Each structure stands twice: as C-alpha cells, then as structure tokens.
Amino acid sequence: MTAVADSPGAAAPSLAGAAGRWMGQSVPRKEDPRLLAGRGRYLDDIVVPGMLHAAFVRSDVARGRIVRVDTEAATALPGVRAVFTAADLNPLVHETWWSMAGKDAVYAPNFCLAEGDVRFVGDPVAIVLADSRYVAEDGVDLVELEVEADDPVLDVDAARSEGATLVHPELASNVASAIPKADVPGLQETFDSAATVVSETFVQHRYLPVPMETRGLLAQWDPFTEELDLWAATQSAHELRAFFSRLLGIPESRVRVRTPDVGGGFGQKVFALRDEWAVVLASKLLGTPVKFVEDRRENLIAASSARDDRMSMDVAVDPDGKFLAFRAELVENVGAYPFAGSGSAAALVGMCLPGPYTVPAIGFSGDAVFTNTTGRAPYRGPFLMETVVPEQIVDVVARRIGMDPLELRRRNVIQSSQLPYQLPTGLVYTGVTPAETLEQAAELIDYEGFRARQAAARADGRYLGIGISLCVEPSAIAFGALSTEGAVLKMEGTGTFNLVLGSSSTGMSVETTMRQVAAEYLGCHIDQITVTQGDTATTPYGAGTQGSRSAVLYGNVTREVSLEVRDKILRIAAHMLEASPDDLDIADGQVAVKGVPQAAVTFEQVATMAYQGTAMLPPDLRAGVEAVTRFTAPMMTFVNACHICTVEVDPDTGQVQMLRYVVSEDCGQMINPKVVEGQVAGGVVQGIGGVLYESFVYDEVGNPLTGSFVDYLLPTAAEVPDIEYGHVESGTSNALNVKGVGEGGAVASPPAVFNAVADALAPLGVELRGTPLGPRQILDALAAAGH
Amino acid sequence: MSVSMTVNGRERTAVVEPRKTLADFLRQDCALTGTHLGCEHGVCGACTVLVDGQAVRSCLVFAVQGEGHEVTTVEGLTGPDGALTPVQEAFRAEHGLQCGFCTPGFVVSATALLAENPRPTDDEIREGLSGNLCRCTGYQGIVNAVRRACGRADANYSGSMEVPA
Numbered sequence: 001m002t003a004v005a006d007s008p009g010a011a012a013p014s015l016a017g018a019a020g021r022w023m024g025q026s027v028p029r030k031e032d033p034r035l036l037a038g039r040g041r042y043l044d045d046i047v048v049p050g051m052l053h054a055a056f057v058r059s060d061v062a063r064g065r066i067v068r069v070d071t072e073a074a075t076a077l078p079g080v081r082a083v084f085t086a087a088d089l090n091p092l093v094h095e096t097w098w099s100m101a102g103k104d105a106v107y108a109p110n111f112c113l114a115e116g117d118v119r120f121v122g123d124p125v126a127i128v129l130a131d132s133r134y135v136a137e138d139g140v141d142l143v144e145l146e147v148e149a150d151d152p153v154l155d156v157d158a159a160r161s162e163g164a165t166l167v168h169p170e171l172a173s174n175v176a177s178a179i180p181k182a183d184v185p186g187l188q189e190t191f192d193s194a195a196t197v198v199s200e201t202f203v204q205h206r207y208l209p210v211p212m213e214t215r216g217l218l219a220q221w222d223p224f225t226e227e228l229d230l231w232a233a234t235q236s237a238h239e240l241r242a243f244f245s246r247l248l249g250i251p252e253s254r255v256r257v258r259t260p261d262v263g264g265g266f267g268q269k270v271f272a273l274r275d276e277w278a279v280v281l282a283s284k285l286l287g288t289p290v291k292f293v294e295d296r297r298e299n300l301i302a303a304s305s306a307r308d309d310r311m312s313m314d315v316a317v318d319p320d321g322k323f324l325a326f327r328a329e330l331v332e333n334v335g336a337y338p339f340a341g342s343g344s345a346a347a348l349v350g351m352c353l354p355g356p357y358t359v360p361a362i363g364f365s366g367d368a369v370f371t372n373t374t375g376r377a378p379y380r381g382p383f384l385m386e387t388v389v390p391e392q393i394v395d396v397v398a399r400r401i402g403m404d405p406l407e408l409r410r411r412n413v414i415q416s417s418q419l420p421y422q423l424p425t426g427l428v429y430t431g432v433t434p435a436e437t438l439e440q441a442a443e444l445i446d447y448e449g450f451r452a453r454q455a456a457a458r459a460d461g462r463y464l465g466i467g468i469s470l471c472v473e474p475s476a477i478a479f480g481a482l483s484t485e486g487a488v489l490k491m492e493g494t495g496t497f498n499l500v501l502g503s504s505s506t507g508m509s510v511e512t513t514m515r516q517v518a519a520e521y522l523g524c525h526i527d528q529i530t531v532t533q534g535d536t537a538t539t540p541y542g543a544g545t546q547g548s549r550s551a552v553l554y555g556n557v558t559r560e561v562s563l564e565v566r567d568k569i570l571r572i573a574a575h576m577l578e579a580s581p582d583d584l585d586i587a588d589g590q591v592a593v594k595g596v597p598q599a600a601v602t603f604e605q606v607a608t609m610a611y612q613g614t615a616m617l618p619p620d621l622r623a624g625v626e627a628v629t630r631f632t633a634p635m636m637t638f639v640n641a642c643h644i645c646t647v648e649v650d651p652d653t654g655q656v657q658m659l660r661y662v663v664s665e666d667c668g669q670m671i672n673p674k675v676v677e678g679q680v681a682g683g684v685v686q687g688i689g690g691v692l693y694e695s696f697v698y699d700e701v702g703n704p705l706t707g708s709f710v711d712y713l714l715p716t717a718a719e720v721p722d723i724e725y726g727h728v729e730s731g732t733s734n735a736l737n738v739k740g741v742g743e744g745g746a747v748a749s750p751p752a753v754f755n756a757v758a759d760a761l762a763p764l765g766v767e768l769r770g771t772p773l774g775p776r777q778i779l780d781a782l783a784a785a786g787h
Numbered sequence: 788m789s790v791s792m793t794v795n796g797r798e799r800t801a802v803v804e805p806r807k808t809l810a811d812f813l814r815q816d817c818a819l820t821g822t823h824l825g826c827e828h829g830v831c832g833a834c835t836v837l838v839d840g841q842a843v844r845s846c847l848v849f850a851v852q853g854e855g856h857e858v859t860t861v862e863g864l865t866g867p868d869g870a871l872t873p874v875q876e877a878f879r880a881e882h883g884l885q886c887g888f889c890t891p892g893f894v895v896s897a898t899a900l901l902a903e904n905p906r907p908t909d910d911e912i913r914e915g916l917s918g919n920l921c922r923c924t925g926y927q928g929i930v931n932a933v934r935r936a937c938g939r940a941d942a943n944y945s946g947s948m949e950v951p952a
Binding site for chain 1: 804831862869871878880882886922928
C-alpha cells in the first residue's frame with residue numbers, strides 16, 4: 001500500500017518494541033459483557049418463522065452395503081415434514097471443492113448422504129426434517145436402516161498393502177496423498193558415518209478439537225430470489241460462501257453467510273461437512289428454513305477426527321551432541337472423508353522438521369491414508385508432528401548419549417546471530433528467538449533447582465520428571481486463498497469509526513484487538529471504534545480466523561487502513577486549521593497544531609467538514625473519510641516458544657500429576673498480553689488433555705467407544721496447574737511487528753508433557769513410544785520394563 | 788402438561804411435553820438463551836442454573852420437575868441496567884472467557900460456589916469448578932476470576948485487564 005509511504009502528514013506512530021497507548025495493553029474485551037450476561041447469540045439461539053429442525057440417521061457400521069432404507073414410518077409421523085436420502089439430495093450436488101485446497105486436489109467422493117454403502121460409523125444416511133428437534137429425533141428412530149456389514153479398513157499399514165480393500169472404490173488407492181522419499185545427496189552417508197544414530201517410531205493417538213458449541217447452521221433458501229441466506233457457526237464465512245455457491249451451482253453473489261457468536265472451532269469449523277451440505281439442500285428442496293445443531297455424540301463420533309498419525313525418525317549425532325541429519329517418515333490416518341482434499345499436513349511437517357535446530361541435512365516422506373473412520377479436520381496446529389516427534393526424540397538422544405536434554409538443546413538451537421537462517425528444506429527464518437526462549441523458560445522453572453529436587457525425590461522413591469519442548473512453527477500461513485485480508489474503515493458523521501473485516505471470530509478476541517490496533521494508528525479512544533465481521537454481504541473477502549493468522553493478517557490490514565484514514569483526517573484538519581499536515585499531531589480524537597494545543601479540531605469537526613461542509617473543501621480533497629485496502633502476508637511468519645513442565649508419576653497407579661508449567665513465547669509485539677496468554681493457555685491445556693486424558697478409541701470393527709464426555713475425558717480445572725508465562729518480543733518482517741500465537745500452545749505442549757513423563761520414568765528403564773499416557777498405558781509401559 | 792415456576796423473579800407458565808428438559812423450557816418457552824447446551828448428558832455444565840439457590844444441570848432435569856421452584860439463569864444475575872455482578876466483572880478482568888459458550892455455566896457455578904464458601908482455597912475453587920468444561924481458556928482466567936471475586940491478591944500473574952487512563 002503506497003498511501004502510507006506517501007503520507008504528507010505527521011509521522012505514523014512508531015512502536016518499535018514498546019507498548020503504545022493501546023497496542024500492548026491488556027484492554028478488557030469488548031465481547032465480554034454480553035457474553036457474561038447470557039446475551040450472546042449463538043447459532044442455536046436463532047429462531048426464524050417456519051424453521052424446521054434437522055436430525056440425521058447415521059450408520060452404526062464402519063463399512064457395509066446399504067440393503068434397505070425405509071423412511072415410510074418416519075415420514076408418516078405427525079410433525080415430520082420430510083425425510084431425504086441420497087436419492088433425493090445427491091443429484092442436487094454440483095461441485096464440492098474448497099478454495100484452500102483448489103479444484104484439482106484429490107478429494108474423497110462427494111456423496112452428500114451415503115449412497116449404496118456406508119464408510120464410517122456416523123456416516124449420514126438420511127436427514128429428517130421436523131417441527132422440533134424432539135420430533136426430528138423421533139423420526140430418526142423410525143427410519144429403518146439395514147446394512148450388510150463388511151470388514152472395515154482400519155489399519156493404515158493394511159490399507160496401504162497390495163490388494164487392500166478400498167475405502168473409496170471410486171479411487172485407485174487408499175493413499176489419499178503422498179510425499180515420496182527423495183534421494184537427498186549425502187544423507188545416507190551422514191547416517192552411515194555418524195557417531196550415534198537414534199531411531200524411534202512415535203505414535204500420536206487420535207484426539208479431537210471438541211469445541212464447547214457443537215457444529216450448526218441455519219439454511220434459508222429463498223425459492224423466489226434463488227438466494228441462500230445462511231447462518232453458520234463457522235471460522236470462515238467467505239470460504240463457506242464460495243463452497244455453497246459451488247454446491248448449489250449458483251453465483252457467489254447469491255449466497256450470504258453470516259456468523260453469530262461461535263462457541264469455539266479450533267479448526268473443526270473451517271469447512272462444512274457432508275451433513276451440513278444436506279441441511280442446505282433440504283432447505284432448497286423444501287423452500288423453508290432448516291436448522292441443524294449436532295448433538296455431542298455426533299460431534300465426537302461423526303464430525304471430524306484429528307491427530308492419529310505415526311512418525312518414524314532417525315537422528316544422526318556427532319560426538320559433541322551436534323545434530324547432523326534428521327530423517328522422518330510420516331503416516332497419517334485421515335479417515336474416510338477428510339477436510340479439503342486429503343486432509344494431510346505432511347507437506348508442512350516435512351518443510352518445518354528441523355524446527356529450532358541447526359540440522360544440516362533432512363529427509364522426509366509421508367503417506368496420508370484413508371480408513372473407515374471419521375474424516376480428519378484441522379485441529380489447532382494440524383502440522384504439530386513437526387514438533388512432537390523431533391522434541392520427543394531429542395530427549396531419547398539425550399538419554400542415549402548421557403547428556404542433559406537442556407544441554408543437548410543448547411548445543412543445537414539456532415542462535416539470533418545466525419539469522420536469517422536457511423533450513424535445508426529451503427525455508428528461511430527471520431525474527432525467531434528459540435535460544436532466548438529456551439533460556440528464559442529454563443530460568444523461570446529453575447531447571448537446575450528442579451534437577452536437585454528430582455534427585456532427592458528419587459532417593460525417597462518418588463518419580464518426578466521435567467520435559468522441555470522447543471518449537472519454531474509457521475504462523476499466519478498465507479498462500480492461495482489464505483494469502484490476503486481486506487479491511488474497510490469508515491469515519492462516521494460524528495467522528496466515530498466502523499472497521500469492517502472478513503474475520504469470523506470464534507473466541508479469538510478479534511473485536512477487541514483490532515479496535516486496539518485501529519485506535520493506536522488513528523489516534524483515538526477504542527470506544528470510538530466498532531468492528532463489523534462475519535457477514536459476507538458487508539465484509540471484504542477473507543479466509544477467516546484459522547492458522548494463527550488473525551494478528552498478522554487482520555492486524556496489519558487494520559494498521560494500513562487506519563493509516564490511510566489518518567492521512568485523510570490530517571489533510572482535512574490541515575485545511576481547517578490553515579496549517580501544513582506536517583505540523584499537526586493527532587491524539588485522543590483531536591488534531592492540533594504542534595505546540596499550539598488550542599489550535600485544534602476534533603474528529604467530530606473533521607467528520608462534519610468531510611460529510612457536510614464539502615463545499616468548503618479544496619478541490620484536491622474529496623468528500624468523506626473512508627478507505628479500503630488489502631494486505632498480503634508473506635507465506636509464513638515464524639513464531640517460537642519454549643515450554644517446560646514438571647510432573648510426578650505414581651508408579652503404582654500410573655497417575656500423572658502436573659506440577660508446574662512454564663511457557664516462554666515470542667509472538668513479536670503483543671497487541672493484548674492477556675489475550676496472548678489466553679491463547680497460549682488454551683492451547684497448552686488442549687495438549688495436556690490430549691496426552692493425559694483425551695483419546696478417541698475404536699474397537700476392532702471400527703465402532704467408536706468414546707462417544708460421550710463420560711468416555712472421552714476432557715481436562716477440568718482440577719487437572720491443570722497455573723501456567724506461568726515469559727515473553728520475548730522480537731522483530732518480524734511485518735509493519736505491525738506481530739506473529740500468530742493461536743496454535744503454538746497446542747503444538748509445543750504435547751511433547752513437553754510426554755518428555756516430562758518419560759523423564760520421570762527413565763530411572764525405571766521405561767521407554768515410551770507415544771501417546772496417550774493415561775494410567776493404563778503407563779502401567780503397561782512399567783510392566784514392559786519389568787515392574 | 789402445564790408447568791409453572793418462578794424464573795428470574797417472574798412467574799412463568801407453559802404447556803410442555805413431559806419429556807421437555809428444563810434447559811429447553813428456559814431456552815424455548817422463556818426465550819432465555821443464555822443457558823447453553825454443550826453435551827446434553829450432564830457433564831459439561833454449560834446449562835447450569837440455580838434452582839432454589841442450588842446449582843443444577845438443566846439438561847438433566849425435566850421442565851415439569853421445576854414446578855413451583857425458583858429458577859435463576861445467567862440472565863437473572865445481571866441487573867436490568869446491564870450492570871455485571873462482581874463474579875462477572877472478575878471474569879472480564881481476568882480474561883476468564885474467550886468464545887463465551889461455557890461462560891454462563893461457569894458464572895452460575897462460581898456464583899453458587901462463592902455463596903456457599905466465600906473464601907475458597909485453590910483446591911476448593913478447582914474442585915468447585917470441575918463440573919464445568921471450558922475448551923478455550925485452559926481454566927487459567929477462570930480460576931483467577933474466582934480468586935479475584937473473593938478478594939484474593941494472587942489473582943493473576945501479569946496484571947488484570949484495564950483500560951489505559
């Protein structure tokens with residue numbers, strides 16, 4: 001954007017490293033009062049006249065042929081308006097590709113409802129539309145579904161073997177996508193000649209996003225205008241709009257998507273799943289509004305899966321403990337109907353494998369594999385295997401060569417003096433501080449002191465452990481449909497402002513933080529700014545709130561649009577004050593001549609001149625104070641953190657008690673420190689939960705065993721410690737000097753917890769090969785070690 | 788069946804199916820949508836309301852069981868002028884909410900906890916809130932909010948949220 005560079009006015013506010021009047025302040029959230037008072041409005045709170053409620057008949061068999069679907073009794077039930085199956089809805093499907101993945105990616109077949117056969121437990125077979133959710137569920141009970149069960153494909157290795165049964169017979173293979181082994185010159189020689197080579201295979205089990213509000217949407221097809229008006233609990237209103245225009249085969253301009261308050265998403269609510277397509281198509285067929293809010297069982301078993309991958313990794317180490325090469329092979333279980341193509345995160349895992357370390361050579365390959373299980377959706381840091389496995393194997397290396405894991409990391413971590421640092425994968429790091437966060441976290445947790453206490457405790461027969469996880473990860477991933485964000489900023493007639501963004505906040509405090517950015521660069525109070533988001537009819541195209549991109553994308557576009565508006569305010573004020581724009585200062589919603597505070601005009605006076613006193617404006621100044629701009633981010637903005645936690649493991653019960661948890665992170669200039677810490681904490685506890693409590697389990701025929709919160713255990717306030725934070729605020733390449741912090745907490749925490757448990761049990765000869773680490777798994781590992 | 792109860796100080800009467808839950812009665816018949824449904828099987832606590840002053844999961848109670856009782860929902864805690872209660876103010880100051888979906892349940896549970904035990908220890912706070920699930924905050928801001936609401940000085944590590952002067 002050139003307007004800033006050309007600014008004739010007072011210098012733009014500079015915030016190099018320091019907090020501003022609004023930037024860097026823990027401002028209370030604009031969102032909070034109504035949410036605290038129960039006056040939020042979520043999807044299920046929206047009621048429109050004539051609205052029908054949807055409920056789904058789903059397969060309770062992982063793989064099998066549909067012999068019969070009898071909807072007669074259900075259709076006859078008073079209050080049921082219609083029951084649709086594949087025969088009704090599937091022919092209405094046009095195109096079903098996502099902007100993020102593109103039209104040409106490999107997609108699972110686009111059956112809206114199961115057609116001919118079922119492919120996972122939870123596969124939607126029929127949709128029942130009724131006057132209330134109660135009656136819709138009665139209707140579901142009356143649909144007779146007969147399925148001839150067949151052996152499901154559950155194991156990723158069997159699925160990849162010659163002659164394996166195909167999850168999707170329409171496709172040639174169960175491999176949804178693959179990154180083949182590349183012949184990296186010299187790599188094998190490095191392993192052959194290394195002093196030490198450590199090889200391990202780690203399993204990351206299946207655990208889920210579990211937003212507290214389940215998925216939901218309210219589709220209103222207007223048969224007269226042939227327009228779709230959709231309320232959706234989504235993270236990406238614009239992506240959904242594009243998708244549903246393709247599904248229906250109508251121009252995007254005839255689809256409007258609005259997001260109410262959304263009760264968390266964590267990646268699960270970026271894309272619409274097949275049952276959501278059915279809701280839209282049912283509304284079209286019936287010409288009535290249709291609402292669907294999934295229940296918790298559906299959310300757990302049928303919405304989407306996450307994690308569930310396995311990586312084998314080799315590390316070559318020299319006699320001083322310096323890493324010479326990493327080589328890894330990833331296998332991802334992406335289920336039957338994964339998100340946006342193959343659902344694979346392997347490309348990012350491979351690119352980012354070296355993480356915070358200087359590793360001269362890298363080899364990587366990966367397979368994403370279809371199975372007869374729930375399809376994968378993104379979940380906070382979907383590429384986290386790039387951190388999980390390397391961080392876990394670093395501790396194995398440390399034990400193998402008899403070096404403390406902190407010391408081993410110190411010897412290999414990238415130093416600030418080495419920046420910009422090019423990874424062997426081609427990526428270039430600038431503005432990262434892994435060494436600084438490692439030292440800050442070690443100091444915060446009193447690493448040496450803990451080691452002494454740990455030794456004393458071991459002498460008493462108690463097993464304490466400490467785990468480090470050091471992480472450099474890509475934030476604000478910005479390619480293709482994700483690469484830009486737009487903003488509109490309008491000064492209103494009374495001198496207040498309306499900032500319009502393409503975001504769809506699901507709890508990320510976008511309304512508050514973007515007001516802070518705008519107020520900082522406009523020079524007014526945050527109360528003078530309102531934010532409009534989550535409505536495709538009024539907001540510029542944007543990819544929404546996902547991929548740790550809000551601070552970088554929305555923050556920078558807000559800064560740019562604010563500077564454009566500031567520039568126009570200065571020009572008008574200069575005319576009013578008969579001064580040069582260079583001689584003006586803006587503060588607290590007032591423009592004054594430098595050193596002459598009584599020669600001032602308020603924003604309200606500027607607005608009056610801009611919109612009503614236009615006859616008095618000079619010819620080179622147009623009426624109004626409004627700006628539209630668009631920011632394009634670099635493909636990745638790297639962000640880093642170090643997590644260190646301590647645990648005590650009870651070898652008799654297998655119980656793990658979290659003792660302390662420290663995070664040192666560098667997300668650049670913090671817009672709102674409390675919000676940053678809130679993002680970190682939420683991610684950390686999802687990681688603690690993932691390793692210690694949460695596990696989605698299937699039996700041997702693909703039947704889910706964890707379909708309620710009684711079986712799928714989320715951590716509560718009683719399980720988590722106080723999290724302690726350290727902040728490093730280093731520079732970045734964007735003008736706002738920010739990096740995305742939404743996902744890092746969930747990326748770095750699993751290996752920190754894993755390493756702490758492994759450290760606690762190492763004296764007992766226990767070797768852990770993956771997660772989960774519930775009491776059962778820990779007792780099994782102890783037994784395997786002869787205890 | 789006809790059912791009558793006092794909800795947030797107001798008499799409410801409706802004809803409901805016997806199977807209708809108290810949560811759905813509050814949301815649909817009383818238009819009090821602050822009570823949220825996160826699991827409908829009594830674990831997540833998002834639907835917590837006060838029945839005669841006691842915290843109750845309204846998804847596990849039928850509306851007809853509310854007959855003659857006094858129910859307070861999250862909407863009933865706040866004054867008519869929108870003034871937040873000290874518990875709600877503490878949640879705001881400590882960033883005890885992000886997406887806000889679980890928040891009404893936590894606010895009601897914390898209100899009940901502090902009514903019963905005005906000076907809880909950390910363990911009592913964590914135990915007292917363990918019937919409510921939150922997926923955004925990692926419980927940090929929530930525990931700090933309860934510490935703050937009962938006047939404890941150790942409420943937070945890096946300063947509460949305040950508008951710069």
